Amino acid sequence: MPSETGKDLQEEASGFSPINDDHAVQNVVFGLSFSDWVKPEDLGQLAQEYLSLQEELPAFQQVDTNEEFGVSLSYKRPDASSIWVFRFSGNNIAVECTRYTRWDKISNKALGYILAACRSIIARNKEVEFFQASFQVIDKFVTADDTYRLSGLLNKCPLIVPKAFDSGRSWHSHTGWFEDKASDLKILNRLELSAGGEDFFDTNIGKISNRSFVKVDHLQETRIQTMNGTQVLEKLNDLFAMLHIGNKNTMTELLGKPMQKKINLWSDDE
Template sequence: MDFRPINSDHAVQSASFSLILDGPISPAAVQALSRRRDLIAELPAVQNPEAFEFNMGASGAAPQPKRMSGVQLAHLRPDGTPAWALRMMGPELAVDCSRYTRWARIWDTARGYLEGGIRAIVDAGVRRKVAVLGHVVADQFEASRANYDLRDALRENRFLASMAFGAGATWHNHVGWFEPVHDSSRSWLNQLNIDVFREPTTARLLLQITHNQEIRLQPPVDIENISDLIDETMNALHSQNKRVLGDILTNEMAKQIGLDLNGQ
């Protein structure tokens, strides 16, 4: 075959889980998280990243930058890249994982880190609500040659333009939609990016499938009452990601990565 998953039994390069709040996380919550000894025992690398938010001025005035400070607790590999990270920045609380095994184990760990972040926000005393629950998964497959046969990895499907099968070595195909939901207080955004690109450091030719999902809550939900909804939602987003992969991967590739549409 012209493609193989980047891992022996799955293709996940990274997975992230996030909460977007209805306003910025307070400095007190950031400080509280940076002092959580139970979390630091597992995520000992403490960093304080900064970012800038640009707000448009009135009447065409130049955008005004606003500095945002946050905290990241991480478990680093020897090369300095995070295998796990818990971040607070602006209105976002997020967990990033690039050491994926299987869903049940990964989600159990990620949920514990998110709950630690939620507790820090609640204990800081600033009432916040959750506006968005998000989940992103990136799967990667390495091509064995530049003139690969894309049909070794992907089947013709409703998410992929037919020209991709003759587009050459590198290309991208990005599509988005809102999945139907029965609850009018929620909307379900899906963004599916399929790309083939050369990795800058190794020149490897990689097929990457990035599936971003957001559950947008209207009205937002009090963060103190979000735990059960987080678990229910993330499991639903995981199932949706598997369904999408089942639609686009060949049967052989799905078998190689252990994609089980009925299990985990």
């Protein structure tokens, strides 16, 4: 059950607030797929590529099934929920963060893990190809008002079904589209919005309360483009920077200007 600090839901009963003080990001996931499969020797090479990996992500879980082999490393809160998770198994690399701060800090750390895994694969297989980079961002907005006016948070735009604006507290909207970025690169966007009510522990009054929420889940996946080892090491940062801007563009179309300002959507350090 989530808890909330630093918020006065009574003052914000007439409108929404981001789940955090200065941004709405609940979690982000960076992903990359490749044409080979993780093998035991890759894990040893990974430890050499990123010497502090075990120190930064001390919770270890090996993945070893008939379908895939690999490892999951994480850094956890006292309640055992994960703050950072690094998965390197099968033919995928994924890094998830549930304590987002700002883009530069989070992306540098996440892409550092991913590039270390890429180098460990390349060291064994110079012919490996990398494809389908993915970037998922989940934003959450909350209000104490169970009869809220959705148009105070979201714009009426093609990204959300019109019915959501007169469906009351609970509704769902799911859409998708392609963007052409270059002759050899398309981006598939999947946008899922959901709304409802939830219980949470309100630290301001010391007991369980109920609130309304709107969750925005935006997933981008690259299509067509493949990269060899040299290209992935050179281009991965720029590729994810482009996906980051793609998410901000989507949120700009979706969110009303008051909330854009509240979460500093286009601030220099975001």
